[in-house]
Amino acid sequence: MSAPTLSTSEQPEARIRRASGSRPRATSREAFLRALRHHLSAHSFLIGAVLCFSFFSWYPMVREFLLAFQKTEDGRTTWAGWDNLRTVFADPAFWQAWRGTLLFTGLALVLGFAVPFVVALVINEFRHAQAYLRLLVYLPVMLPPVASVLLFKYLYDPGYGLFNSILDTLHLPQQQWLQDPDTAMLSVVIAATWMNMGGATLIYLAALQAVPGELYEAAELDGAGLLRKIWHVTVPQTRLILSLMLLMQIIATMQVFTEPFLLTNGAGPEGSTTTVVYLIYQYAFNFNDYGAAAALGLVLLVLLAGFSAAYVRLSRTADDA
C-alpha cells in the first residue's frame, strides 16, 4: 500500500529537478546558494509574525520575569531580588484574592462544568429542534461582555430587578445579590456561566454524537437504567474531552477579571469578589507598582503551569487518537 504512494510523491520532485535544469550532481557551492535562497524566502514569509511575537509575546514573557525581581523608583530600575514577592505575600489582599479566585473557580466548576454537560446530554436526546437549541445556548457567547454584564446588573438590582420580582411571585425571600458579600460571588458566577457556557456545550454535543450507539444497546441488555448508562457508557466514552474541558476551565476561571470587574467594580462588597487578576490590575494600574504586579503574576503562572502542561499532554493524546 505505502510503496506506490511513496513513489508518486517522489516523482514530481525528480521532475522539478529536471525541469529547473540543474544537473543531479550540482557543485556544493551551487547547492548551498540554492538552499540559502530557499531558506531566505521561506523566512521572509515568517518575518511579520515572528516580529509581532517577539515584541508582544516573547519579549513580554522575559520581561515578566525581570519585572518580578526589579524595582522602579523615580525612573531608576534596581534589582530587588525577592522583595516584590515578599511584599505580595505580606499583603492581606493576597489571601483575600486567592480565596475569591478559588471560590470563583470552585463555583464555576460546579455550574460551568456540570451545567453544559447536562444541557448537552438533554439536547442530544431530542430528534427535533436540535439546531434551535444549539443556537440558543450559543447566543450569549456572541454578546459583547459589557452588554451581558450590565444587563445582569439590571436583572440583579435589589429594587427593580427581575430576579427579585420572580422570587417575590414564588413567595421566596428577596436577595441582595451583588450587594451582599455572601451571595456576590455566586451572582457573578451565575452571570459568567450564562455568558460563556455555549462553547463548552457545543463541544460536549460533538463528543456525545461520537459515542457508538451499540454500547448503549449492550448496556441495556445488561439491564442498565438511564443513570447507569450515563455513568458507565457516556462518561467513559467522553472522558478525554471531559478532562480537557475541565483543565481548560480551571485555567480560564483562575484568570477571571472582566465579570467581577464590571459587575461589582472588582472588589465587591467587603472585598468578596476580589480575584488574583484584579489584584494584579490594582498593583499595576492603581498603585503603579509593576514589580508587585509581575511578582503576583509569576505566582499565578507557576500555579497554572501544572494545569497547562497537563492540558498540552492530554491534547496530544487526543490528537493521536
Place this chain on the structure above:
Amino acid sequence: MTTRTLISPAQLGRPHARYVYWTVLALVLVLFTVVFLGPLYWMVTGGLKSTQEVVQSPPTLVPGSLHPETYSRAWEVMDLARLLFNTLYYAFGALAFQLVLDVAAAYSLSRLRPVFGRAILGMMLATLMIPATVLVVPQYLTVLDVPIVERNLLNSPWAIWLPSVTNAFNIFLLKRFFDSIPRELLDAASIDGASRVRTLWSVVLPISRPVLGVVSIFAVVGVWKDFLWPMLTLPDPTKQTLNVGIYSLASGVPENVLIAALTIASVPTLLIFLVFQRNIMSGLTAGGLKG
C-alpha cells in the same frame, strides 16, 4: 438511520413514550427560550420603556408605552456611531493583520520548512501555556515604549492590531490545514512555474476557505468581545471601543438609555452569528479539542 443515543428507539416507539417525548421537548424548548432569549428580550424591551417604567417595581413584562426615541437618544448621548466605527476599524484591521501575517507564517512553517522552523513553531505554541492575563502588565509596558523603534502605541490602533497577530492557536489551526493539502497539487503549481506567493494565492488559499472563514470570524469576534486590553491601551474616549466606551459612560445616563445602548452594541455580533452560525459552530468543535 440516525445514530442512537441514551434512550433506545424501541422505548421511544411506544405510544406512551411518544407523549412523554413531546412533553419533555416542549418543556425544554420553553425553558431554554426563557433562559437564553429571555434576557435579550428584557434588553430590547427595556430600551423601549420610559425612564420611570424601567426602574418601576415590580417590573413590567410588556412596555406600557413605547419610547423608540430612547434608541436615538442612546445613539447620540453615548456617541455610539463613533464607538461602533472604532470597534469595526480595530476588528477588521486585526482581521487583515492576522490573515496576512498568520497565513504567511503558517504556510512557511507547513510547506517551505525553513531552518529553525520547528523551533519557531515551538516557541509560538509555548505562548499558549502562559496564562494570558499574566502578560498584560509587561505587554502594556511594551506598548508604552516599544523597544528598538521606541514608539508609544497608546491610543493607536496598532496597539490592538499587532498583538492580535500573536495568536498561536490560529497559526496552529492554519498549519494543520495546510499540512493536509496534497503534495501533488502544490508540486503541479511549481512545475507550471508559479512563484511561492502565487501558489499560496491561487492554490492554497482557495482550498483553505473553510479554515480562513473560521479564523476570520474568531478574529472579529475576539476584538468585539475584548475588554481589559482596549481599556488599558485606548484611554482617549474618542478612540475607545464599544465595550470600554459604554462602560465608562454607564453611570452617567438614565437606565433605559443605557439598556438601549447595550442592545445596539449587541446587534453586530449577533448578526455575524446568525449569518455564519454554521461556520462558527463547526470551527468551534474542530478547534475545541486542540490547544
